[in-house]
Amino acid sequence: MGWLQKLIGKVGGAQPTDWTLLDGLPDPGLGIAGKPIVPDQCYIELYVESLRLEKARRFATTFHGLIYSFASLARQGTDRAELASVTKPQNLATLGVNDLNRVITVSKRVMRPMPWRGNPLGLELGLFSIKSGNLLSPLVNYITKVSDLAGISVVTRLNPFVPLVLEGLDMIAGQTADSEIELAIDTDMSLVDSRLCALVARPKGTISGASLKIDPQDRKLLVDGKPLQAAYCVFSIRSSSMNPEWGEIPALKEAYADFTRAIMTGKHKEAEEALAAFNRQLIVSPDLISADKDRLKEKVKADLRDAFPGGGQSAPDGVRARFENRKLADLNLYDQ
Numbered sequence: 001m002g003w004l005q006k007l008i009g010k011v012g013g014a015q016p017t018d019w020t021l022l023d024g025l026p027d028p029g030l031g032i033a034g035k036p037i038v039p040d041q042c043y044i045e046l047y048v049e050s051l052r053l054e055k056a057r058r059f060a061t062t063f064h065g066l067i068y069s070f071a072s073l074a075r076q077g078t079d080r081a082e083l084a085s086v087t088k089p090q091n092l093a094t095l096g097v098n099d100l101n102r103v104i105t106v107s108k109r110v111m112r113p114m115p116w117r118g119n120p121l122g123l124e125l126g127l128f129s130i131k132s133g134n135l136l137s138p139l140v141n142y143i144t145k146v147s148d149l150a151g152i153s154v155v156t157r158l159n160p161f162v163p164l165v166l167e168g169l170d171m172i173a174g175q176t177a178d179s180e181i182e183l184a185i186d187t188d189m190s191l192v193d194s195r196l197c198a199l200v201a202r203p204k205g206t207i208s209g210a211s212l213k214i215d216p217q218d219r220k221l222l223v224d225g226k227p228l229q230a231a232y233c234v235f236s237i238r239s240s241s242m243n244p245e246w247g248e249i250p251a252l253k254e255a256y257a258d259f260t261r262a263i264m265t266g267k268h269k270e271a272e273e274a275l276a277a278f279n280r281q282l283i284v285s286p287d288l289i290s291a292d293k294d295r296l297k298e299k300v301k302a303d304l305r306d307a308f309p310g311g312g313q314s315a316p317d318g319v320r321a322r323f324e325n326r327k328l329a330d331l332n333l334y335d336q
Helices: 003-007 055-059 097-101 136-151 161-173 250-264 268-284 290-307 319-323
Strands: 020-025 043-052 063-073 081-087 104-115 121-131 179-189 195-200 212-214 221-223 232-240
Touching (some): 003 179, 020 179, 043 063, 055 063, 055 097, 055 179, 063 104, 063 136, 081 104, 081 136, 136 161, 195 212, 250 290, 250 319, 268 290, 290 319
Antiparallel strands (some): 043 104, 043 232, 063 081, 063 121, 212 221
């Protein structure tokens, strides 16, 4: 943590005293806020919902909107997880001065589902405007591509990407004539439920959460019922009982592939040993909550019974066809 703190001051116009974090805004019917966040009973995700830009006015040309996030949270049996993300959603790809008067609805996930192991959630969130053209546009494209690769990896494989992402952001921030921090936050949050938050370009003490509401149609921020005329970023911390990326966990994918290969031999003993190896990987996996581990264990155990009905020592004809090219994600963990 702390990259944004080091950055503030490098980029022209950044004044952290002019930014206010408003936590726990009322949910206007989006179904996001108020869901329990309990250790080992849910996953959490981070979404940027909407934003409004202002400081890019000085560019007098087209520019990119860039969202940076860095999350640090407890991880079972190992060091804290660290996830870096830099994204340029399509509706932030190329903006002009005329876009500064409108609210941009993003609803973009910037942190993939992670098992919640307990407080705190360390969070850095930054919104940048970057002048398009010259050398910065290719660099922005490169950093977002690297971030996309990191975002689909589990945390154990993410670590090599983090320095690349941050180094690229340092290079962008160093071009003070062509980049602006619109908003930024570096904080630790204690979570008991899911929530909607807003980071607003207003001095602390000059705006209160009681006066703010989120428009359910385009998620823009309203103050006393009228659109807020300031730069802001509405974001959400969401709770979910399901991890849609469970089937992409590398250690489990590899262990399940070994299991299906053992089934393909037609030998019950080899398949049993491979199942035991899969279960060992499942027990130590930090990327699933306990309920999902139990569910997945039963799914794979059912595969063994399917391959060797009646406890037979040899697989009957037809098993190869059923298990050939079978992948972990084919198990339909949530029966959907």
